[in-house]
Amino acid sequence: MKRAVETSSEQPLIAKGELAQESWPVVQPPMPRKPQYFLCGNLCGCCPPYILLALVLGGLAALLGFPGLSIFFMIVFSFLVVCGCPLASFYIFTRLWACPPWNWTAGLYVKLTYLAFQSVLIGRPTPTADKDMPVNKMKPKAVLAKNTIEYALNISVPKGSEEEFSNDSLVNGQIVQFLEESLSNLPQFESFEEFAEGEDPVEYIMTQLGSVFPEVYQVWTDKQSDKALTRFCLQGIGAHRIEIEEYCGRKMYVVKTNSALAGLPVREGFEHYGGDAYFDMRWNPVAIIDNGLHPAEPDGTPNPVVTQPGELGWDRAKFRFRSSLSVLVTVVDHLYGIHLQTANLFTTALREQLSPDHPMRRFFTPFTYQTISVNDNARNNLVQMRSIAPRCFGFTDQGMQLAFSAAPSLLKTGLEVSAEEGGPIFDRVKYIEYLKKQGIDTEYYRQSAELAIIMKKFIRSYMEYYYPTMEEALADPELAAFFGQFMHQVEFVKPTALTHSTSKEEEMKRALFNDLAPAAGAGLSCIAGGGQSPQANDKKPARDARATYELYLDIFTQFMFLVTAGHEQVGAVEAYVQDAAFCAFKWTPGSLVGTKQTATCQGLLMSFTSTPMPKLLGENWTHLFPSPTKPPKPGVKTASQVFTTFQEELAAMSKKCQEYNDTASSRAFPDNVPMYVLDPARLETSISV
Numbered sequence: 259m260k261r262a263v264e265t266s267s268e269q270p271l272i273a274k275g276e277l278a279q280e281s282w283p284v285v286q287p288p289m290p291r292k293p294q295y296f297l298c299g300n301l302c303g304c305c306p307p308y309i310l311l312a313l314v315l316g317g318l319a320a321l322l323g324f325p326g327l328s329i330f331f332m333i334v335f336s337f338l339v340v341c342g343c344p345l346a347s348f349y350i351f352t353r354l355w356a357c358p359p360w361n362w363t364a365g366l367y368v369k370l371t372y373l374a375f376q377s378v379l380i381g382r383p384t385p386t387a388d389k390d391m392p393v394n395k396m397k398p399k400a401v402l403a404k405n406t407i408e409y410a411l412n413i414s415v416p417k418g419s420e421e422e423f424s425n426d427s428l429v430n431g432q433i434v435q436f437l438e439e440s441l442s443n444l445p446q447f448e449s450f451e452e453f454a455e456g457e458d459p460v461e462y463i464m465t466q467l468g469s470v471f472p473e474v475y476q477v478w479t480d481k482q483s484d485k486a487l488t489r490f491c492l493q494g495i496g497a498h499r500i501e502i503e504e505y506c507g508r509k510m511y512v513v514k515t516n517s518a519l520a521g522l523p524v525r526e527g528f529e530h531y532g533g534d535a536y537f538d539m540r541w542n543p544v545a546i547i548d549n550g551l552h553p554a555e556p557d558g559t560p561n562p563v564v565t566q567p568g569e570l571g572w573d574r575a576k577f578r579f580r581s582s583l584s585v586l587v588t589v590v591d592h593l594y595g596i597h598l599q600t601a602n603l604f605t606t607a608l609r610e611q612l613s614p615d616h617p618m619r620r621f622f623t624p625f626t627y628q629t630i631s632v633n634d635n636a637r638n639n640l641v642q643m644r645s646i647a648p649r650c651f652g653f654t655d656q657g658m659q660l661a662f663s664a665a666p667s668l669l670k671t672g673l674e675v676s677a678e679e680g681g682p683i684f685d686r687v688k689y690i691e692y693l694k695k696q697g698i699d700t701e702y703y704r705q706s707a708e709l710a711i712i713m714k715k716f717i718r719s720y721m722e723y724y725y726p727t728m729e730e731a732l733a734d735p736e737l738a739a740f741f742g743q744f745m746h747q748v749e750f751v752k753p754t755a756l757t758h759s760t761s762k763e764e765e766m767k768r769a770l771f772n773d774l775a776p777a778a779g780a781g782l783s784c785i786a787g788g789g790q791s792p793q794a795n796d797k798k799p800a801r802d803a804r805a806t807y808e809l810y811l812d813i814f815t816q817f818m819f820l821v822t823a824g825h826e827q828v829g830a831v832e833a834y835v836q837d838a839a840f841c842a843f844k845w846t847p848g849s850l851v852g853t854k855q856t857a858t859c860q861g862l863l864m865s866f867t868s869t870p871m872p873k874l875l876g877e878n879w880t881h882l883f884p885s886p887t888k889p890p891k892p893g894v895k896t897a898s899q900v901f902t903t904f905q906e907e908l909a910a911m912s913k914k915c916q917e918y919n920d921t922a923s924s925r926a927f928p929d930n931v932p933m934y935v936l937d938p939a940r941l942e943t944s945i946s947v
């Protein structure tokens with residue numbers, strides 16, 4: 259019940275005529291306490307009609323239950339008559355895969371996933387930018403239907419049905435989608451069968467997965483030596499995670515996994531992850547410090563095991579480190595960083611905020627091609643509980659949740675640079691300069707900078723054709739809405755954002771209280787935490803247009819870089835996971851190779867990540883570029899001319915990359931090996947699963 263509030267002529271807290279909530283009086287429980295069994299209501303006194311009614315209705319339900327149960331059993335019986343033999347035969351057929359020469363030890367879930375993936379892959383032509391991105395198939399700007407991620411992430415992924423180029427076989431129908439999602443309900447069992455001494459784990463999984471395994475273009479003739487460990491970190495899967503640290507009073511390079519993984523729980527029968535690999539300034543291995551072999555003390559003090567080259571346990575330390583790094587890169591950098599954060603949030607904002615004829619929506623169409631389908635597949639098959647990724651890794655469910663929830667703070671993209679050091683850094687070239695000042699100056703980063711410069715020039719020149727001035731770009735409401743959504747969601751994915759204000763909330767709170775301050779007195783602005791009077795706000799200089807525009811370009815460039823070369827760096831892991839003695843996603847205590855089940859599972863997971871997409875170099879997507887709505891400035895190149903220059907520059911860079919690789923053996927250690935993942939000829943325009 260509500261009643262009208264009396265209002266005064268001065269500053270009414272509630273508007274005249276508005277209703278206020280009644281203040282209901284407090285009621286004490288009856289004392290002494292009496293039991294309540296819900297037998298009768300207020301009107302029935304001592305008569306217990308409810309229990310009598312329940313007896314009558316219960317008898318009736320039991321009578322009706324007989325025909326109901328009979329119908330149920332008839333349906334089950336009919337199903338068994340019709341489908342029992344084929345289903346049982348199929349199940350036994352899959353059990354026979356355990357026989358030579360295939361020797362599968364993986365369960366039914368992995369086998370069905372393999373068959374489903376093979377059916378998608380075989381016969382699927384590699385899509386091309388000029389044929390598979392027709393403008394008339396682009397969908398209108400709209401809020402997309404989404405599914406949430408099961409693990410501890412505040413992230414949603416658009417449903418595969420929202421894909422705009424749905425002729426690709428990667429796009430699931432509703433029945434296939436339902437079946438895929440249901441597959442993860444199949445029971446999970448562990449097989450601890452090990453490789454026999456001398457048994458070749460590469461031959462083992464290629465016999466099983468040869469029909470779906472991608473081309474292994476990265477040549478690793480030596481995987482086990484100390485020099486191979488250097489290559490693994492300097493030019494291989496660790497190249498984007500190199501840090502510099504003082505160790506034993508000396509400056510050293512280090513690639514770490516301890517702080518991210520060593521404390522995470524794993525399933526019974528598997529070892530904990532861990533290992534930080536240290537190198538001197540000439541890239542000779544110095545030591546591996548492993549916090550995962552022995553659990554930390556209850557107060558968090560680690561029990562590190564330090565192993566140096568040549569010592570007993572050195573091979574084991576190297577295997578544990580390599581395997582742990584492959585898990586860290588796959589979970590954090592690949593699944594979370596590239597797929598769920600960068601590609602997912604950018605593509606969602608693009609589709610929800612930019613119209614299909616918007617020049618920037620068109621620009622990014624090749625770079626977001628099939629990303630919705632790919633990420634929905636990743637959600638189904640990789641980041642759903644009991645899906646293939648959790649089965650591959652040794653983590654418990656809690657361990658997987660912890661790994662994903664820590665992922666936002668484990669990425670190495672420039673956002674991790676502290677404010678004291680000039681961060682967060684969105685400009686990839688500036689980030690590489692920042693690393694160089696720290697002492698990290700590697701071929702991986704030199705080629706990264708070259709590619710980022712080409713990409714930034716491409717987007718800058720393209721935007722000059724559609725926006726005569728940068729002020730006009732900043733005044734584009736759709737573009738502003740796109741950046742607003744993307745930046746907010748990148749920040750909001752962190753679990754701490756659920757319990758701590760985001761910067762946008764703080765900004766709005768300050769604005770709100772500053773608006774109220776003239777009426778309520780100066781004190782309110784202090785409550786907001788801003789501590790600035792409205793007058794002070796008036797004097798604040800307008801945000802520098804050039805800086806904002808450059809930020810737009812940096813974010814665009816970063817996205818292009820991450821979904822092409824960034825994805826190649828973390829996703830092109832064929833050579834690593836093909837050999838469970840090189841990198842294993844899980845292994846038993848003391849072992850130097852993953853279990854047979856793990857070898858199959860990680861090979862299949864990796865194959866998932868290698869579905870071919872349109873090539874970055876040699877394709878043509880100029881049909882996507884719309885006519886400008888305003889005449890461009892005189893002398894500005896057309897979008898098609900800009901594209902031609904982009905392709906020419908990529909081709910020139912590719913030639914340099916290939917020359918670098920061809921002359922690798924003529925260089926001294928540690929630069930005597932190839933660098934593959936930045937060669938534009940290897941790159942694709944968008945992420946695969």
Ligand SMILES: [Fe+2]
Binds near residue numbers: 825829945946947
């Ligand atoms: Fe991927």
